[in-house]
Ligand SMILES: O=C(O)C1=C[C@@H](OP(=O)(O)O)[C@@H](O)[C@H](O)C1
């Protein structure tokens with residue numbers, strides 16, 4: 057079942073090659089943060105290119121429930137009239153964050169240092185994901201959490217007004233946890249410090265600086281130390297959301313494994329905390345090039361050109377790269393199936409607590425498609441079969457996980473037999489135009 061209604065089985069079959077331009081939607085991480093920081097600032101924030109996926113729409117609804125005005129102006133343009141740091145009003149009903157870990161965790165952080173109580177819930181996937189990683193540090197500010205056993209949603213957070221600042225070392229490589237603490241620290245009295253041992257995506261830090269917060273980052277031997285002054289007046293901004301590298305991953309990988317392909321994916325942000333997949337593909341021998349490499353808004357941006365790559369080889373993906381491509385391992389494992397030799401992926405236990413256990417979901421589906429996969433708690437490995445030898449011909453479960461559904465549909469574009477997913481509905485959480493965009497390149501995707 058998809059989160060909103062009946063299951064939507066989908067199938068993809070081998071196509072003659074993908075060609076053309078793929079204009080992928082706005083970045084999901086930056087879209088959530090635009091709405092939340094817009095709601096926490098004073099005045100009118102205008103957002104262009106917002107991702108209108110269900111995850112982000114749910115965050116927009118939540119911001120309205122906390123008192124901000126959030127208005128859809130059409131064609132990806134949005135207006136947020138913020139209430140200022142500490143200016144939220146108490147929601148009069150449960151906040152449903154749908155399928156979105158980012159949404160619920162960042163919003164819990166944002167309300168944890170206010171004088172109010174809010175109850176959060178989500179779909180079956182989100183309600184099975186761990187929340188203690190966020191509520192533990194929020195407790196340091198004095199916020200209390202009452203949830204289901206194992207720290208699961210539905211969960212009520214009782215915020216702590218007038219909180220003192222904290223010092224916190226994030227125990228797992230998670231931008232969501234880091235961001236929840238930073239958003240809580242915004243309404244605490246003095247300077248909070250957040251330390252992360254492994255660099256994760258830094259959109260919250262960059263955007264906080266853009267909204268006028270006093271924030272600095274220091275790289276040290278023990279990791280990155282982020283210092284944030286509490287109780288700033290955030291100033292509304294005009295934001296242009298860059299296109300999502302995690303969505304670009306799908307047409308890029310599809311082109312690499314599908315004979316006859318040549319696809320251009322324009323305007324993709326190559327922030328080093330997000331670009332690990334592209335580095336990995338190039339190491340595997342993919343014909344992937346950065347055209348028109350430039351700087352926009354202080355970040356590297358390029359047009360990605362991906363072509364069919366018949367000579368892919370398996371590699372070892374190092375643990376240090378994991379955070380910079382954490383959402384891309386499912387589709388990387390599909391590319392690995394078409395390479396010669398074994399691809400090993402290490403330091404990836406976070407994959408087990410995403411919308412699904414992504415190692416388990418991909419391993420089962422790949423095996424059903426004729427590919428050998430080994431796994432341990434923190435690693436997995438795909439035995440590449442080489443181009444032309446991936447059987448396919450299976451129906452797999454997408455487990456309320458958009459990236460699992462999209463990854464197997466990409467596999468089916470190049471495998472000998474079609475691939476079917478039991479439910480393509482979750483794709484709309486992050487990439488609502490996936491079907492039409494891939495179809496426009498020549499992919500054959502059918503609703504069955
Ligand atoms: O901060 C963010 O926007 C995100 C952080 C990552 O999650 P974790 O922080 O749990 O690794 C990522 O998987 C998610 O899609 C988006």
Ligand SMILES: C=C(OP(=O)(O)O)C(=O)O
Nearest residue numbers: 155156157158159383410
């Ligand atoms: C893990 C993801 O999202 P979230 O944690 O926000 O649900 C994802 O988009 O792959």
